[in-house]
Each structure stands twice: as structure tokens, then as C-alpha cells.
Amino acid sequence: MATRSTGVAQFSLVGQLRTRTELRNGLGNLAPKDAPAAFFTSQRTRLTFGYKWDRIQFQTSIQDVRVWGQDASTINNADGNRLMVHEAWAEVTLINRADTTIKFRPIENLSLKIGRQELVYDDVRLLGNLDWLQQGRRFDAALLKAQHRGWALDLGVGFNQNTDAFGMVGDNYTPGNVPASALSTKNVTLAIPAGFIPTAGKGGAPVLATPLSTNGQNQQFKSFQMAYLAHKFNQTKFSALLFKDDFQKYRSDSLGSAAAGYVYGRRYDVAGTNSRVTYGAMLIGQLGDASSKLGKVQWQAFAYGQNGKDRDGLSLKKAYHYGGNVMFQKGLLSFGPGYEVLSGNNATTIQSGETSRFDPLYGTPHRHWGYMDYFYVGTGSPAGGLQDAFLKFKYTGIRLTTTFDMHYFALAAPTYNKMPDAPIGTLLPNKLGMEYDFVANYALSRFTSLEFGYSIMKGTNSLEYTKQGTMDEKNKLGTWSYLMINIRPDFLATKR
Numbered sequence: 076m077a078t079r080s081t082g083v084a085q086f087s088l089v090g091q092l093r094t095r096t097e098l099r100n101g102l103g104n105l106a107p108k109d110a111p112a113a114f115f116t117s118q119r120t121r122l123t124f125g126y127k128w129d130r131i132q133f134q135t136s137i138q139d140v141r142v143w144g145q146d147a148s149t150i151n152n153a154d155g156n157r158l159m160v161h162e163a164w165a166e167v168t169l170i171n172r173a174d175t176t177i178k179f180r181p182i183e184n185l186s187l188k189i190g191r192q193e194l195v196y197d198d199v200r201l202l203g204n205l206d207w208l209q210q211g212r213r214f215d216a217a218l219l220k221a222q223h224r225g226w227a228l229d230l231g232v233g234f235n236q237n238t239d240a241f242g243m244v245g246d247n248y249t250p251g252n253v254p255a256s257a258l259s260t261k262n263v264t265l266a267i268p269a270g271f272i273p274t275a276g277k278g279g280a281p282v283l284a285t286p287l288s289t290n291g292q293n294q295q296f297k298s299f300q301m302a303y304l305a306h307k308f309n310q311t312k313f314s315a316l317l318f319k320d321d322f323q324k325y326r327s328d329s330l331g332s333a334a335a336g337y338v339y340g341r342r343y344d345v346a347g348t349n350s351r352v353t354y355g356a357m358l359i360g361q362l363g364d365a366s367s368k369l370g371k372v373q374w375q376a377f378a379y380g381q382n383g384k385d386r387d388g389l390s391l392k393k394a395y396h397y398g399g400n401v402m403f404q405k406g407l408l409s410f411g412p413g414y415e416v417l418s419g420n421n422a423t424t425i426q427s428g429e430t431s432r433f434d435p436l437y438g439t440p441h442r443h444w445g446y447m448d449y450f451y452v453g454t455g456s457p458a459g460g461l462q463d464a465f466l467k468f469k470y471t472g473i474r475l476t477t478t479f480d481m482h483y484f485a486l487a488a489p490t491y492n493k494m495p496d497a498p499i500g501t502l503l504p505n506k507l508g509m510e511y512d513f514v515a516n517y518a519l520s521r522f523t524s525l526e527f528g529y530s531i532m533k534g535t536n537s538l539e540y541t542k543q544g545t546m547d548e549k550n551k552l553g554t555w556s557y558l559m560i561n562i563r564p565d566f567l568a569t570k571r
Contacts, residue, residue: 084128088566091121093209093559094143101553102447103454104542105534108550116143119209121161130174136162140209161213164190166220182223189217194231194437196303197314197357201379203439212437216299229303235295248297248323249343261336271330273340296320297348311360316379318436321348322386349388353436355379355396370405375413381433389430394418396433402467409469415443417451419460421488422502431488432458445482446512447530447555449542457507457541460487474518482510486537494546503541508534508551526559 100112121138138161170185171177193204194214205212216233237249249270256264257273267273298321305314324345331337357377364371381394398415417433425431440451444463450456462485470477484507492501510533516526532553536546543549 084126086567087123087125089123089125090562090564090566091119091123092562093119093121095209095557095559097555097557099555101532101534101550102555103449103452105532105539105549105551105553107548110550112554117141117209118143119211123162130168130171132166132168134162134164135160138211160191161211162191162193164188164192182221184220184222186220187217188220191215192218194218196316197359198375198442199439200357200377200443201316201318201353201436201438202301203437203442205437205439205441207439207441214437225306227303227305229301231301231303232299233296234298245346247344247346248295250295250323257338257340259331259336259338261334263331263335265331265335265338267338267340268330270343271328271340272325272343273338297323310362311358313356313358315356316354318353319350319383320353320436321350323348324388349384349386351381351383351385351391351434353379353381366406370403372401372403373411374401375399379433385430385432385434390428392429392431394431394433396435398463400465400467402469407471409471410467412464412466414462414464416463416487417461419486419488419490420458422459422491423489432460445484445510445530445532446480446514446528447510447532447553449508449510449532449538450484454542457486457490457538459490459503459541461485461507462487462505475515476517477515478513480510480512482512484508484510484538486541490537490541492540494540503537504535505537506535507538507541508532522562522564524561526561527557528559529556530554 094116095118096114096116098112098114100106100110106112117140119138119140121136123134123136126133137158139158166186166188168174168184168186170180170182172180172183191213193212194202194216195204196202199205203212214233215235216231219230221228221230235248236246247270250272253272254267256266259265299319301316301318303314303316305312307313323343324347325341325343326345327339328342329337329339355378357375359375360373362372362374363369376399378397379395382391384390395418396416398413400411400413400415402409402411417435418431419433420431435451441448444450444461448454450461462483464483464485466481468479485505486503486507490503492503510530512528512530514526514528516524518524534549534551534553536551539549539551540546
């Protein structure tokens with residue numbers, strides 16, 4: 076007779092208090108000339124509870140994110156709330172060959188993970204938890220996870236809505252984080268109604284005041300469907316991703332009056348979605364080990380494409396992202412070069428209604444394209460795409476780890492210089508700038524670490540123009556430094 080193995084339920088309770096003090100003088104965008112630097116401390120407080128027993132795993136993560144001094148010493152109702160549920164999911168085992176009480180066992184393992192959860196795949200290039208940001212990233216989704224003979228297949232779906240539709244009809248989806256008010260063309264503050272996102276325009280042709288991007292902007296997908304396949308062959312891992320995200324359609328609109336002026340924007344009351352498909356594969360491998368005579372060599376190569384329509388309904392044509400890198404490690408030291416490209420619009424050939432801009436989905440740009448976050452984050456990215464040639468160094472000690480990265484950034488496609496004093500047809504120089512990132516992390520104890528970072532961006536007029544639309548108005552030297560304390564106690568751990 077089959078018997079169920081007996082055991083004790085496993086509990087985990089892990090906390091985190093992470094403060095980060097930053098001195099910003101050109102982070103994300105070049106700062107205006109003679110502008111003062113910004114200085115502040117932000118804090119994330121997180122409590123994660125986990126439970127695992129038999130065929131179920133449950134986890135809830137609650138976090139609070141705020142800037143020191145952001146709240147008054149006495150809180151009132153107008154201050155809003157920043158306490159949120161970061162994770163709340165359960166994973167139910169459907170098939171497990173190690174459990175003899177389950178009769179149907181055609182594969183080794185099958186489980187369903189449902190609820191608010193992080194999606195972390197490969198090197199978080201396209202799907203990641205964006206843990207560098209204090210608020211992080213999570214998804215409301217269902218994930219079916221299968222494993223068999225070394226292969227892993229994840230199938231995921233998500234469907235977003237802003238309301239439970241009580242007293243409403245339809246399921247049109249308005250992006251979140253919409254401002255409550257905006258300045259009109261006559262500098263009058265007007266209230267923003269539900270379902271409307273304000274823009275700023277010239278000559279009656281509205282354009283977004285802040286370009287929307289997947290990472291850090293206000294256009295969440297309406298729904299997504301994904302498939303992820305992975306397998307490891309000796310010291311080489313192969314993975315493939317197919318990800319489809321759908322965005323609510325919209326129409327151009329305005330609100331206001333002749334006396335108060337107008338606010339141009341987008342009205343999200345149109346039926347249907349614009350669907351985008353991202354697909355590709357990655358290989359990660361290793362040769363030797365750090366203690367061998369020749370040391371260890373780690374390498375990576377990847378290629379992805381996008382087609383369909385972007386969130387604005389533009390047809391994606393030849394949008395791609397590819398690259399590779401290698402790291403040589405001998406003892407405590409590592410170094411290695413890399414190169415990658417994210418496609419952009421070729422200004423000399425792009426047609427109306429089309430785009431070739433590759434969007435790196437919901438990854439962690441901070442990890443890949445410079446720590447100063449100039450590209451594919453909240454401040455947008457050049458329409459001409461990005462080339463990134465880099466060289467990285469790393470020292471890994473018992474308690475101290477240091478890294479030093481150098482990036483050469485350039486446009487991936489020709490971009491016109493449309494400044495008034497530039498002759499028609501003049502192209503911008505490709506070079507965007509050089510970035511230098513230094514980070515030192517020291518483990519103070521089992522649960523506490525101290526991290527210091529310092530970065531420099533030596534930008535060009537091409538960087539200023541493609542990001543901010545001006546030339547010779549910004550300081551071309553951007554700097555950023557931070558000091559971060561990360562405390563992660565395990566409340567149920569026993570003393571060593």
C-alpha cells in the first residue's frame with residue numbers, strides 16, 4: 076500500500092531593512108548647467124513569510140517603501156499609502172514522482188503557482204524582479220511549471236484590470252499611475268478624469284511629455300501569455316522565451332476650454348488591444364574552474380526579436396536585441412569584455428506607422444546598461460536604439476566584493492539632428508558617452524551588508540539631444556554615488 080511520508084511543516088520568516096543614501100547629479104539624464112545635486116535617503120522595509128508542507132508552498136511578502144522625511148511627523152489622510160503587498164502566492168504540486176500517493180505521474184513534476192509573484196528568468200534581461208528599485212516589480216499571474224528529465228517548461232498568463240466592474244461594463248484597461256492634474260496650454264491646472272492620460276503637444280499634434288517605456292512608466296500591459304523552456308547540458312544552459320503582451324488601445328483626445336486652455340492626451344475607451352510578441356534564446360556556459368591552471372571561463376550569447384504592434388499601435392519591423400560576453404576568472408579576480416545591441420529606428424528609412432525599437436520587456440536595465448540608468452528606464456531611451464561595448468572587472472573576497480565596469484554607449488541606427496541651426500539631413504554622431512561604475516560590497520555579518528557605489532557618465536551632445544531634445548544646455552559630466560545598508564534577518568534561523 077502506498078504511504079504518504081510524514082514530516083514537519085517548514086516555516087520561514089525573513090525581514091529586510093534596506094536604506095540607500097544617494098547624491099545625484101546627472102542620474103538618468105544629464106543635469107542642467109550649474110544645477111545643484113540632489114541628496115536623499117530612501118528605505119525599503121520588507122517582511123516575507125513562507126510555509127511549505129506536503130503538496131503546497133505559500134509565500135507572502137509585505138513591504139513599505141518611502142523616502143526619509145517624505146511623511147509629516149504626524150500622518151494625515153492626504154498623505155496616501157505606500158504600504159503594499161509585494162508578493163502573495165501559493166504553489167500547488169499537481170504531479171510529483173517522489174510522492175507515491177499521487178497515482179498519475181506521467182512526468183517528474185508539475186505545479187501551479189498562482190497569485191502576486193516575481194518573474195525571474197535567466198539574467199533578468201527581459202523578465203526580472205527589478206530588485207534594485209526599492210519598490211521592486213511583481214506580477215499578478217498564474218504559472219504552470221513542469222520538469223522532466225532535465226527539461227523545465229513554464230507556461231504563464233496574466234490579465235490586468237483596474238476595477239471589479241461593479242456598476243460598469245466592458246474591460247477596457249487604463250494604465251496606472253495617472254497624475255491627478257495637469258497644466259493646460261494656458262498654464263491652468265485642470266483635473267484629469269478617469270481613463271485619460273495627459274500629454275503635451277505642439278501645433279495640435281500631441282506627443283507624450285515623458286516617453287512611455289515598459290520599465291518604470293505608466294503603461295502596464297492588459298494581458299500576457301508566455302512560455303519559457305530551459306535545459307542544461309553539462310556546463311551549458313540553453314533557454315528559450317516566447318512572450319506576448321497586449322496593450323489597451325486608445326484615441327487622441329483633449330479636455331479644457333478656450334478660456335482655461337487645453338490638455339492633450341489619450342483616452343483609453345477604445346475596444347481591443349495592440350499585441351506584441353518577443354521571442355529568442357540564450358546560451359550560458361562555463362569552461363574549467365577558478366582553481367585550475369587556466370582558470371574559469373564563463374560565456375554568454377543571446378538573440379531576441381520582436382514583431383506585432385507596440386503599445387501605440389505601430390508595426391514592429393526588424394526589432395532585435397543580440398549580444399555576448401565572456402568573463403575570465405583566476406583566483407579572486409575576474410575580467411572580461413562584452414558587446415550588445417538593441418535596435419532602434421533608422422531615421423533615413425523608417426516609414427510612417429512603423430517602428431524598429433526593441434523594448435527589453437520587464438527586465439532589470441540597471442544590471443545591464445550602466446548603473447546610472449540612462450537607458451530603458453523611467454527617463455526613456457534614444458529612438459535610435461543602443462550599442463553597448465563594455466569591459467568588466469571583479470574582485471571576490473571572503474567579505475569584500477568590488478566591481479568596476481566601463482561602458483561605451485552609441486546609437487544603433489542613424490538619427491537626424493533636427494536642431495534649428497543644423498542643415499537638413501544632418502546626422503548625429505553615434506557616440507552617446509562613456510560610463511564608469513565602481514561598487515564595493517562588504518559583509519558586516521551573516522544578515523547585514525554595506526555597499527558603496529560611485530558612477531560617472533561622460534556624455535555627448537548626441538546623448539543630450541536624443542534624451543532631452545537640447546544641445547549645449549546640460550552639463551555633460553554626470554555623477555552619482557550611494558551608500559546602502561542591507562539588513563536581512565532570518566527570524567527563525569538558529570545561531571551557528
